[in-house]
Amino acid sequence: MKSEKMKKVSVIGAGHMGHGIAEVALLSDYFVSLCDINEDIVAKGKAMIDWSLKKFVEKSKITEKRYKKLLTNLETTIDLERAAENTILCIEAVPERLELKKDIFRKLDTFSPKHAILASNTSTMSITEIGDATQRPDKVVGLHFPPPAVLAQVIEIVRGDKTSESTIKFAIDFTERAGKVPIISKDSPGFICNRIMAPSMLLIQLMLDRKEYTPAKIDAAALNMGMIMGPYELLDYIGLDVVYDSSKYYAERLSVDYSPSQTISKLVEKNKLGRKTGEGIYKWLPGGKRPIIDLSDPADFDLMDLMRVQINEAVKVLEEGIATVQDIDIGMKLHYHNPWGPFELVENMNLGELSRFLDNLAETYGKEVFRPHKWIQDKTLPERIKV
Numbered sequence: 238m239k240s241e242k243m244k245k246v247s248v249i250g251a252g253h254m255g256h257g258i259a260e261v262a263l264l265s266d267y268f269v270s271l272c273d274i275n276e277d278i279v280a281k282g283k284a285m286i287d288w289s290l291k292k293f294v295e296k297s298k299i300t301e302k303r304y305k306k307l308l309t310n311l312e313t314t315i316d317l318e319r320a321a322e323n324t325i326l327c328i329e330a331v332p333e334r335l336e337l338k339k340d341i342f343r344k345l346d347t348f349s350p351k352h353a354i355l356a357s358n359t360s361t362m363s364i365t366e367i368g369d370a371t372q373r374p375d376k377v378v379g380l381h382f383p384p385p386a387v388l389a390q391v392i393e394i395v396r397g398d399k400t401s402e403s404t405i406k407f408a409i410d411f412t413e414r415a416g417k418v419p420i421i422s423k424d425s426p427g428f429i430c431n432r433i434m435a436p437s438m439l440l441i442q443l444m445l446d447r448k449e450y451t452p453a454k455i456d457a458a459a460l461n462m463g464m465i466m467g468p469y470e471l472l473d474y475i476g477l478d479v480v481y482d483s484s485k486y487y488a489e490r491l492s493v494d495y496s497p498s499q500t501i502s503k504l505v506e507k508n509k510l511g512r513k514t515g516e517g518i519y520k521w522l523p524g525g526k527r528p529i530i531d532l533s534d535p536a537d538f539d540l541m542d543l544m545r546v547q548i549n550e551a552v553k554v555l556e557e558g559i560a561t562v563q564d565i566d567i568g569m570k571l572h573y574h575n576p577w578g579p580f581e582l583v584e585n586m587n588l589g590e591l592s593r594f595l596d597n598l599a600e601t602y603g604k605e606v607f608r609p610h611k612w613i614q615d616k617t618l619p620e621r622i623k624v
């Protein structure tokens with residue numbers, strides 16, 4: 238039962254991201270309404286929150302008393318109108334399909350109080366277009382949490398063309414109250430972190446299509462290098478349907494080079510979506526436990542190649558005015574756990590070699606998206622890149 242003083246946050250979609258976002262809001266002392274399309278899904282979402290909060294108790298991060306109290310601050314519902322009533326913030330986390338998101342926002346605009354902020358956890362899609370489905374585009378914002386939301390250190394706040402300064406301030410306050418670092422992005426496909434990751438994700442998918450390496454050997458090389466998850470395991474962890482939908486969106490909005498890869502398309506057709514269905518690129522262990530990867534036999538592949546591709550995209554993101562050097566570096570370190578930000582890395586790189594490497598990649602795979610940015614080609618990176 239919601240106490241009079243507690244403010245309410247509504248989370249729409251109780252899947253991989255939604256239940257974690259609901260837990261973040263609970264831990265920030267909001268009353269939370271978690272909504273999905275059927276009782277089984279919301280019950281599963283609630284059970285996941287319960288499991289995760291119990292882990293916090295085991296690790297002495299919260300007391301047993303607080304755990305019990307937090308659960309009383311959570312309601313689940315399959316009624317969107319009920320979820321949205323008396324709320325100050327709705328966060329949408331439904332599948333990555335623009336028409337579905339617009340439809341939800343139209344309804345949230347009708348059902349929620351006029352002052353409520355409407356946020357989307359979309360990984361790639363236009364906050365401006367989602368906002369235009371409502372009568373309050375100034376109160377629509379992106380709140381992009383990395384998975385798992387509860388452990389995320391950073392939230393990417395996406396400013397749509399009509400998002401007001403007070404909405405951005407609200408989003409920053411929400412992020413800081415959750416104990417996370419805010420970074421700000423202009424509205425553009427994939428925003429900061431996913432846009433910079435996109436061409437390196439494309440590269441590993443092309444390598445998969447060509448069967449150049451086995452996924453486990455690449456992932457072993459990544460784990461041996463100190464990454465917390467290899468790139469193929471990450472695809473499975475994100476969800477191959479999310480990867481597929483995002484690729485289609487990038488192909489439409491950025492470049493056809495991003496069209497979904499054959500291997501991913503086939504797996505999605507067979508509903509082998511990764512961790513969430515128990516099988517994708519890998520077979521996952523019961524309870525969503527990570528696949529066991531043999532670290533003794535890594536591929537002879539230089540993981541820095543993925544970073545080189547990311548640097549090139551980061552330069553494009555900077556030139557397009559999507560984010561600052563600082564937010565790009567913070568985002569890539571905190572969202573994707575890269576040991577270095579792209580601009581920290583580029584400082585010590587030979588730009589001639591980087592340019593030749595990227596040209597070679599563009600030729601090898603026939604993808605212009607890998608071509609070096611003119612600032613790299615001409616060795617004219619601006620002074621502000623110096624961090």
Ligand SMILES: NC(=O)c1ccc[n+]([C@@H]2O[C@H](COP(=O)([O-])OP(=O)(O)OC[C@H]3O[C@@H](n4cnc5c(N)ncnc54)[C@H](O)[C@@H]3O)[C@@H](O)[C@H]2O)c1
Binds near residue numbers: 330331341
């Ligand atoms: N998976 C990731 O790693 C990740 C990371 C950051 C952002 N995102 C974004 O978060 C969003 C959700 O992704 P996910 O991985 O949680 O997907 P998911 O498939 O795990 O969960 C989506 C949930 O939305 C529910 N849903 C569908 N239609 C609905 C409706 N009309 N009303 C209420 N609920 C509805 C589904 O039943 C499902 O439970 C996407 O926009 C995705 O791009 C995903």
